Amino acid sequence: GAVVSQHPSRVICKSGTSVKIECRSLDFQATTMFWYRQFPKQSLMLMATSNEGSKATYEQGVEKDKFLINHASLTLSTLTVTSAHPEDSSFYICSAGRGPDNEQFFGPGTRLTVL
Amino acid sequence: GEDVEQSLFLSVREGDSSVINCTYTDSSSTYLYWYKQEPGAGLQLLTYIFSNMDMKQDQRLTVLLNKKDKHLSLRIADTQTGDSAIYFCAESHSGAGSYQLTFGKGTKLSVIP
Numbered sequence: 001g002a003v004v005s006q007h008p009s010r011v012i013c014k015s016g017t018s019v020k021i022e023c024r025s026l027d028f029q030a031t032t033m034f035w036y037r038q039f040p041k042q043s044l045m046l047m048a049t050s051n052e053g054s055k056a057t058y059e060q061g062v063e064k065d066k067f068l069i070n071h072a073s074l075t076l077s078t079l080t081v082t083s084a085h086p087e088d089s090s091f092y093i094c095s096a097g098r099g100p101d102n103e104q105f106f107g108p109g110t111r112l113t114v115l
Numbered sequence: 116g117e118d119v120e121q122s123l124f125l126s127v128r129e130g131d132s133s134v135i136n137c138t139y140t141d142s143s144s145t146y147l148y149w150y151k152q153e154p155g156a157g158l159q160l161l162t163y164i165f166s167n168m169d170m171k172q173d174q175r176l177t178v179l180l181n182k183k184d185k186h187l188s189l190r191i192a193d194t195q196t197g198d199s200a201i202y203f204c205a206e207s208h209s210g211a212g213s214y215q216l217t218f219g220k221g222t223k224l225s226v227i228p
Contacts, residue, residue, distance in 0.1 A: 006157075034215070043119075043203065043220040044158075093157050104216065106150075108157040 003027055006107035013084055014115055021079045021110045023094030029074035030096035034104060035067075038091040041071045052078050084114040121204050121219035128227050133191040135222045137204030140185065144206040147180060149189045152221065154202045156195045161189070161202075191224075 003026040013019050023033055032051050036044040046102040048064075050056040050071035058064045066088075077096075081088055091111050095104040118140045126134045139147070145166050150158040164171045164178045164187075171178045177190040191198055201221040 043218040044216075046215055046217075049215065094160075106158040106160075109155075111155070 002098055002105045004094065004105045004107040006092075006094055006110050008110060009108060010111045010113075012113045012115065015085055016083055018080055018082045019084055019112060021081075021092055021094075021112075023077045023079070023096065023107050025075045025096040025098075025105070028096070028098050030077075031074065031099060032097040033071055033077040034095045034097070035069060035077075035079050036093045036095070038093060038109075045091060047079075081112065083113070086114045088112065089114045119204055119206055119219035120218050121202075121222045123220065124223050124225070126225045126227060127194050129194060129196060131194055133189075133194045133198070133224055133226075135189045135191075135204075135218055135224065137187040137189075137206070138185055139187065139206045139217075141206060142185070144185075146205070146207050147178075147187050148203075148216070149166050149176075149178065149203040150203040150205060150218075151186075154200075158203065160189060167227070194224075194226050196228055198225055198228045 005024045007022045025054040034049055037047050038044050045110045046059050047062045048056045048058045048069050051067045052071050052074050056069035066082055091109050093109040095106045097104055120138045148163040149161045151161050152158050161175050162173050164180050175192045179188045201223050203221045204219040205216045207216045
């Protein structure tokens with residue numbers, strides 16, 4: 001149990017376009033989902049925490065108008081990178097929290113390349 | 116703020132034991148984790164330990180926690196080529212049912228056949 005999927009796994013887009021990444025908890029309900037970004041050879045950096053039905057909480061330095069997060073249901077959260085630029089190219093990983101302690105289960109990640 | 120430090124690289128021979136070390140600064144950490152990341156993939160939780168424990172063993176994995184020194188280690192016995200990956204140490208402290216993880220930069224383990 002506790003499977004989290006992400007779609008797409010890879011996406012290449014042109015500069016200036018928007019890209020939507022989906023994160024789904026397949027066999028459990030997740031009140032809280034987390035979005036991380038990973039640069040090459042670096043650690044995971046938490047971007048934002050989203051709670052179902054409310055606005056996401058963004059970490060310092062993360063532009064909320066650029067990285068739109070929607071958590072419309074207990075099994076789905078989306079991250080939309082708006083007006084993407086090459087510096088947004090990265091590996092984006094989501095996790096879904098389960099249980100009273102919000103134990104996190106990670107998705108497989110999405111590789112975004114902006115040309 | 117919280118900080119988690121790891122050495123970046125470790126190379127071992129197949130069959131030997133690997134020991135990956137991690138230090139953290141947040142004394143209020145409740146849980147400490149080890150995650151494995153294979154190339155191009157997401158994170159896989161290997162094991163975790165509560166801060167009131169000193170040791171946890173799970174098959175080939177042994178986690179040691181020295182809370183006084185804020186030092187965590189992961190020992191992999193009989194290391195195999197399939198263990199080659201990046202290993203992340205992470206810490207969290209729970210609060211109001213929603214906790215966040217702080218990750219180290221990861222240790223790349225290379226297993227030499």
